[in-house]
Amino acid sequence: MSAPIDGQWRRLAGGMLLIQPIRELLRFVPLLLVLLVVGRSTSRPPWEFAVAGLVILYGIGRFVSTRWRVTADAVEVRHGVFGRRVLTAPRERIRSIDISAHPLQRLLGLVRVRIGTGTSGPAARGVELDGVSRATAETLRAVLLHHRDADDGSADTSPPADRGRVLAAFRPRWLLYGPATLSGVVTAAAVLALGLRLLSEAQVRPTEVGPIAAVLRHLSALDWWAIGLQVLLAVLIVTTLLSLAGYCLSYWGFRLVRHADSSDVGGDGSALQTSRGLLATRSTTIAEHRLHGIERIEPLLLRAVRGARLTAVATGLQDGRNASRGADVLLPPVPRDAVLDIERQVLAEPAIDPVTVTLTPRGPAARRRRYVRALAGVVALAAAAGLLWWRHLVPGWVPVATLALVLPALLLARDRFAALGHAVLPARHPRSDGRVLVSRLGSLVRRRVTLRRSGVIGAVWRSSPFQRRAGLVTLTITTAAGTQRYHLPDLDDRVALEVAADLVPAVAAFRSTETGSTR
Structure with missing residues (x-):
């Protein structure tokens, strides 16, 4: 198929003329049901039919008013029934391509293409083509993400024959x-x-x-x-x-595939592609030079059955208020051993194993804070229950029953402290910039983040009055990828400075300057 980069405005696929009115009707189903029930009970005119007709006309109007085009510099979408709106994604800022299809679109062979640009704020949703053929979507993936541009606008840019190496595939267990x-x-x-x-x-x-x-x-x-x-x-x-x-x-049908394509800018066009879904399908491609780390997530129940899930820390996946809405999934809840294996393959560090490296624990001051905060919550709850009993609002056994929470609170504090840890490791991967940060925290939801120094853009120190008294700070590593902020709570002042200096060159330069002036 020819690459649609001739700069001409194009309509969405004709099948959207059927899907768009149905979609608008589904959005107004609660209102239509209320009008239907009220109309039958009060013998009023059947307003629900008039409202349904207006909704269908609005859906048709949305289809007719939507146009899109791909130029040499940007992807543009123009739409609006009552007001014209133009969305633009510069091609040099495109970070990811997310292809999905709900059941109606699958029935007609159509998909939705969401183009991620790695921005935040009002423009974080990027550009969305809701209703193009799958062949067009695959061509756009090749043209926009792998930069398979031709000298003219009509050269063939069909998807590459390389089907990639499958790293993980769905298993019934x-x-x-x-x-x-x-x-x-x-x-x-x-x-x-x-x-x-x-x-x-x-x-x-x-x-x-x-x-x-x-x-x-x-x-x-x-x-x-x-x-x-x-x-x-x-x-x-x-x-x-x-x-x-x-x-x-x-x-259902989950697959994680690594594609190798040397045609990308910089000579490293490898990409990770996930595809999944039973009725509504979704396929996301992340260029690996935009991947700055991974995050292993282990909620309490999932951890109890030795399971975990894996997400990507990459730019271009944010949607709305820094939420990726599932585009960052590298592995769904699966056996923990499978997650560790994929972590090693994705990170591909030749000299170290950041997946199982022993982390540096926190000190005694951080341990005390965990226990004090846990017991303070139980004391506050017991005091509130005692006040309610004194006002004759609850029976006398309620304040006594709150004391049963002491043991769970102590166990939670112990587990939260045991989860705290970090390590800054030397790395040889060309995209790691010489250092990798590994951080872990959480009990009810345990998170272990491996972040390459190439993705770090800054460090922020924060400390509450209680932390200052204990000589502790919370170090926040900022990045343009993932959730954009990764916290290392209750670090010793000196340790926090060392970690920041290892990850942020400006901090290291400032530290050396201060040391020289002290001498």
Whole structure:
């Protein structure tokens, strides 16, 4: 297929003329349901049909008003029904290409292309082409990310024949880690909230709904312990099934592939590409020269079953307020050993193993802060419960019961301190700039970040009055990649300065200047 870089304005694929009105109707489903229920109960005119017609016309208008083009310098999208808006992404600032497709688009062979530029703020969403053919999307990926430009605007730039080396592929046993993500709890809560909202708008009591009424009648005939047991069992079954379903929908067919392409600028065009999804598919390509590190994430439940997930610390993945919305996923929740193996392959450090290196722990002052903060929370909760008991608002056993939280608080403090650690390692990878920072923190959600010095742009010291009394600071390493801020809490003043000097040349120069003036 010819590369669309002739500067001509183009429409989205014709199939979007069908999809756009349907999408707009789905957005207004709650309003249409309310109008339908109210209209039937009050014998008013069928306003829901008029509103639906206006929504369909608006969807058609959005399709008709949208144009896009690729020039030698930028990608531009022009749209707007009532007001014209033009979005521009300079080609030299393009960092990532994210291709996704929901079920309707897959049915018509269309995809959505999101072009990441690595910016933050109002323009963080970059440029989005919502409704082009997959062939066009793959051509745009080659043209924009791998810089397969031709001298003229009509040269063939079809995707390369190199299908890459598969680093990881979906395995059925990965499904066992789905329930440990608690995504089913969130889904169940969202479905319950939506159902209650619709019943409220329809002025229907939940107890009047047939299935709910039958369940309540069944529970009313049981003892309290049987009620608790059956409710707990039902919650576990529902959340487990929802977690498995969510995992399948999000990560079915997952593949992590490394492409090697020497045609990129600078002679290093290797890229990591992830693809996943059952009904709605998604494919994200990250140029490896934009990859400045990785982050291993281990929530408490996932850690208990020896699982973890892996994300990329790269530029160009931010969307909105520094959230990548899943574009940074390198591995979903999988066995921890698989995560460690992919970490080694992605980092590709020839001289060191930052994945399993022993980290430098914090000192006694940081340990005291963990225990003091944990016990302070329990004391505050007990004091609040005692006040409520004194005002005769709760029974007397409530303040006593809060004392049972002392042991869990102490265990949490111990685990939080054990998680704290860091190391600055010498590195030989050409993109590491000679140093790699490894940092770990967290208990309920443990995070281990490996960050190359090439991605570090600054360091910030912060200390609360309590930290200053203990001689501690929180060192924040700033970068344009990932979450843009990575914290190293409760470091000794001297250690924080050494870490910052190893990662930020300006700090090292300032430190040497101060040392020379002292002499």
